[in-house]
Amino acid sequence: MSAKSFVERLSRLADLDEIDIDLAQSIPWSSVTVARGRDILSLSDRPSYVYVIESGWAARHSVRKDGSRRITGFMLPGDFCGIHAVTGEAMEHAIFALTKCEVTRVQANIIEEAIAVSPAIGRALWRAKLTDEAILRRWLLNSHDAETDLAHLICELHARADAIGAADDNRFLMPVTQEQLGDALGLTSVHVNRMMKKLRLSGLVQFEGHEILIPDIDALRASCDFSPAYLHLPERGLRPALAA
Amino acid sequence: MSAKSFVERLSRLADLDEIDIDLAQSIPWSSVTVARGRDILSLSDRPSYVYVIESGWAARHSVRKDGSRRITGFMLPGDFCGIHAVTGEAMEHAIFALTKCEVTRVQANIIEEAIAVSPAIGRALWRAKLTDEAILRRWLLNSHDAETDLAHLICELHARADAIGAADDNRFLMPVTQEQLGDALGLTSVHVNRMMKKLRLSGLVQFEGHEILIPDIDALRASCDFSPAYLHLPERGLRPALAA
DNA sequence: CGCCCTTTTGAAGAAAATCAAGGGCAGTGG
DNA sequence: CCACTGCCCTTGATTTTCTTCAAAAGGGCG
Numbered sequence: 001m002s003a004k005s006f007v008e009r010l011s012r013l014a015d016l017d018e019i020d021i022d023l024a025q026s027i028p029w030s031s032v033t034v035a036r037g038r039d040i041l042s043l044s045d046r047p048s049y050v051y052v053i054e055s056g057w058a059a060r061h062s063v064r065k066d067g068s069r070r071i072t073g074f075m076l077p078g079d080f081c082g083i084h085a086v087t088g089e090a091m092e093h094a095i096f097a098l099t100k101c102e103v104t105r106v107q108a109n110i111i112e113e114a115i116a117v118s119p120a121i122g123r124a125l126w127r128a129k130l131t132d133e134a135i136l137r138r139w140l141l142n143s144h145d146a147e148t149d150l151a152h153l154i155c156e157l158h159a160r161a162d163a164i165g166a167a168d169d170n171r172f173l174m175p176v177t178q179e180q181l182g183d184a185l186g187l188t189s190v191h192v193n194r195m196m197k198k199l200r201l202s203g204l205v206q207f208e209g210h211e212i213l214i215p216d217i218d219a220l221r222a223s224c225d226f227s228p229a230y231l232h233l234p235e236r237g238l239r240p241a242l243a244a
Numbered sequence: 245m246s247a248k249s250f251v252e253r254l255s256r257l258a259d260l261d262e263i264d265i266d267l268a269q270s271i272p273w274s275s276v277t278v279a280r281g282r283d284i285l286s287l288s289d290r291p292s293y294v295y296v297i298e299s300g301w302a303a304r305h306s307v308r309k310d311g312s313r314r315i316t317g318f319m320l321p322g323d324f325c326g327i328h329a330v331t332g333e334a335m336e337h338a339i340f341a342l343t344k345c346e347v348t349r350v351q352a353n354i355i356e357e358a359i360a361v362s363p364a365i366g367r368a369l370w371r372a373k374l375t376d377e378a379i380l381r382r383w384l385l386n387s388h389d390a391e392t393d394l395a396h397l398i399c400e401l402h403a404r405a406d407a408i409g410a411a412d413d414n415r416f417l418m419p420v421t422q423e424q425l426g427d428a429l430g431l432t433s434v435h436v437n438r439m440m441k442k443l444r445l446s447g448l449v450q451f452e453g454h455e456i457l458i459p460d461i462d463a464l465r466a467s468c469d470f471s472p473a474y475l476h477l478p479e480r481g482l483r484p485a486l487a488a
Numbered sequence: 489c490g491c492c493c494t495t496t497t498g499a500a501g502a503a504a505a506t507c508a509a510g511g512g513c514a515g516t517g518g
Numbered sequence: 519c520c521a522c523t524g525c526c527c528t529t530g531a532t533t534t535t536c537t538t539c540a541a542a543a544g545g546g547c548g
Contacts, residue, residue, distance in 0.1 A: 060381075062381070062385050064385070064388075065469050068388070070384060070385045072381045072384050072385065084377075087370060087371055087374065089374065089476075092378055092381065092474050115363065115366070119359065119360045122366060123330075126330070126373075127331055129370075129373055129377070130328050130333065132377065133328075133373070133376065136377065137306070137336065137337060137380065139384055140380065140383055140384060141306050141308070141316065143384075143387055143430050144312070144430060145535095146536075177493085177494065177495090178494075178495065179493095179494080179495095186384075186387050187536075187537090188537060188538080190496090190536090190539095191535090191536055191537070193495065193496060193497085194496090194497090194536095196495095197496085197497095209545090225308070225309050232333075389503090390503080390504070421527090422526075422527070422528095423525095423527095431505090432504075432505060432506080433526085434504090434505075434507095434528090435503090435505070437528060437529085438528090438529090440527095441528085
């Protein structure tokens with residue numbers, strides 16, 4: 001573990017000059033391990049740290065009065081969470097570990113100082129937030145057809161996994177149960193299961209357990225009108241080893 | 245028209261000291277009027293301005309391949325749009341005027357310089373973005389029951405109108421057609437109409453045209469589990485005259 | 489081995505979409 | 519001034535989609 005992922009991620013989000021990088025590298029950090037199923041940040045927490053997922057997958061989720069859940073976003077290695085800590089807001093949802101997660105954390109007030117000194121670091125975090133927002137809008141845009149929505153979510157997660165080198169081109173590990181997919185899509189796990197079957201029968205997606213195989217990524221993307229631009233992913237090529 | 249609304253809005257989002265306020269007030273601005281139904285910002289635009297709605301209502305929306313629309317947010321007087329201009333990103337959705345809108349605009353690069361000099365201004369914009377994000381997550385959280393979702397949207401818009409003094413306690417003007425409500429909720433206009441009728445019959449909401457009357461706001465809020473905290477509204481009391 | 493979690497499938501029911509048609513109201517033009 | 523037109527609201531009947539309820543099978547792990 002290192003704070004490498006923190007600086008790496010920042011520098012992929014905005015152009016940092018040497019001064020920015022030196023500053024970012026000088027920021028003290030610590031590391032935490034969170035077991036599968038446990039919260040990284042809980043509802044109503046006022047986090048005093050900003051976190052970066054080092055390894056593992058996590059998700060944001062809220063629980064309704066009737067006990068049903070809604071997942072409002074997934075987090076993969078390299079993703080920030082708790083950035084809004086810099087304003088001292090309380091968490092309006094929880095972030096929990098889908099798998100065992102290793103998490104690097106940095107004190108929020110130190111981040112805030114760094115932003116004041118280095119606007120480029122502020123821009124990097126701003127860009128991360130814009131990506132979160134774009135994903136949320138995309139999720140809203142989708143919610144209209146179960147099969148398409150599921151295909152789109154698989155495309156999103158594949159593209160994000162691929163961008164951090166956690167996908168073997170057409171194959172990747174998606175550690176999300178069908179019930180969790182349902183919570184993310186606003187569907188029941190039963191219906192997710194049927195839609196997965198449809199995707200399998202149509203030949204667009206194959207899977208064994210959580211190992212997803214996409215025989216023809218272009219066909220899958222076309223089927224759900226997926227285009228990765230909104231994810232603001234870095235150009236492929238560098239692919240640092242951040243995989244789960 | 246003035247840039248007053250710009251500075252006012254900033255100062256309600258974060259604690260600005262005199263220096264910040266002087267700086268904000270020195271920022272040059274201009275004003276534009278946009279007719280009902282026209283775009284304030286179009287898809288793929290790379291806006292070079294940050295906008296504040298001076299009067300009127302607007303909405304963000306995307307169009308799907310099949311021609312159906314999804315509204316992903318409403319904008320009321322005092323709201324920013326195009327803040328993400330500061331990173332030079334292209335618009336991934338359009339913003340259009342629900343009513344005739346007067347809009348104040350400020351050059352994005354000047355905003356960016358202001359942020360570099362005054363971290364408080366940056367925090368204010370950051371906070372505005374966090375509110376946008378919280379609303380998006382809430383919309384995702386809702387989408388599960390048409391009547392409840394509609395009630396929740398009315399509560400959101402009422403609370404936001406009230407916060408800018410555009411509501412007369414239990415009465416406000418919601419210039420949104422039922423079809424647009426459907427686009428916002430992911431429902432057909434037919435179904436929105438039926439749900440409006442249900443709300444009317446249950447006595448929770450009355451309306452004449454777009455004039456909404458809420459006989460018992462607590463009852464309506466309880467019916468859809470609405471709590472305004474996530475909107476980060478300013479404390480009531482000041483109520484500057486920004487209404488549409 | 490037995491338990492729990494997850495996946496899978498079936499059947500019945502509820503929610504929302506679709507299709508269709510009529511009515512009100514405001515703006516426009518003859 | 520009135521008729522026409524377009525937009526929005528309203529309602530009914532039918533169909534589709536998704537949920538709910540129920541049950542069984544697979545797989546990993548203590």
